[in-house]
Amino acid sequence: MKRLFIIANWKSSKTIKEAEKWFHDFHEGFKLNPLLLGNKQIIVALSFILLEHANYCSSNLKLPINFAAQDVSPFEEGAYTGEVNARQIKEFADDVIIGHSERRRYFGEDEEMINKKIVLAQKYGLTPILCVSELKQIHDSIRQVGGHNSNYIVAYEPLFAIGSSHPDTPSNADEMGKKIKDTLGEIPVLYGGSVTSKNVKSFTQTPNIDGVLVGGASLNPLEFFKIIENA
Numbered sequence: 001m002k003r004l005f006i007i008a009n010w011k012s013s014k015t016i017k018e019a020e021k022w023f024h025d026f027h028e029g030f031k032l033n034p035l036l037l038g039n040k041q042i043i044v045a046l047s048f049i050l051l052e053h054a055n056y057c058s059s060n061l062k063l064p065i066n067f068a069a070q071d072v073s074p075f076e077e078g079a080y081t082g083e084v085n086a087r088q089i090k091e092f093a094d095d096v097i098i099g100h101s102e103r104r105r106y107f108g109e110d111e112e113m114i115n116k117k118i119v120l121a122q123k124y125g126l127t128p129i130l131c132v133s134e135l136k137q138i139h140d141s142i143r144q145v146g147g148h149n150s151n152y153i154v155a156y157e158p159l160f161a162i163g164s165s166h167p168d169t170p171s172n173a174d175e176m177g178k179k180i181k182d183t184l185g186e187i188p189v190l191y192g193g194s195v196t197s198k199n200v201k202s203f204t205q206t207p208n209i210d211g212v213l214v215g216g217a218s219l220n221p222l223e224f225f226k227i228i229e230n231a
């Protein structure tokens with residue numbers, strides 16, 4: 001049975017109180033069905049300011065959740081006002097989303113910057129969850145970091161599918177998953193874009209997709225719980 005990654009991307013959502021409620025509601029579901037996880041690794045990617053309290057809630061409630069940041073500074077520690085660097089993030093998270101299309105679009109992130117982020121994330125022991133909408137972005141990002149390195153998760157997220165209620169077809173996602181693996185080796189490849197509890201299985205059952213990155217549908221803990229159950 002392949003290992004599946006089910007990742008929630010809360011984006012710029014939730015206060016500390018709202019996050020706390022999410023974990024308590026998630027825990028209610030988990031209490032009733034603790035064995036559902038099996039081969040599934042659950043990761044929640046949230047805003048920097050929520051990371052510490054989320055760790056506290058999750059360990060108090062004994063939830064099998066890992067945490068990810070949604071971005072990382074392209075610089076080391078130093079005079080970079082407003083930035084949060086990889087060494088700081090590593091205190092609270094094991095993974096970090098890099099190159100999400102919203103960062104490329106609204107914050108002008110290009111391959112060179114994404115590259116610097118990948119290098120620093122790996123230097124400090126964070127696994128990059130590299131988001132791409134086309135294969136070319138893989139070549140551009142990875143080429144500059146020196147080629148093949150197995151410490152990645154790649155999420156294929158076609159632009160038209162993000163937040164649109166129009167997911168890509170499972171066969172397209174699988175084909176892209178195969179191309180990514182042909183390029184980078186046997187790394188986990190996820191699909192992201194309008195994933196719900198109703199369509200998740202159609203993606204996770206394909207041979208080359210190893211999980212999902214879930215935005216909107218992850219904000220509701222019960223829906224996210226169903227996504228995990230159905231994956």
Ligand code: PGA
Nearest residue numbers: 162163193194214215216
């Ligand atoms: P969505 O977002 O599930 O709301 O489409 C996915 C993502 O942007 O990671």
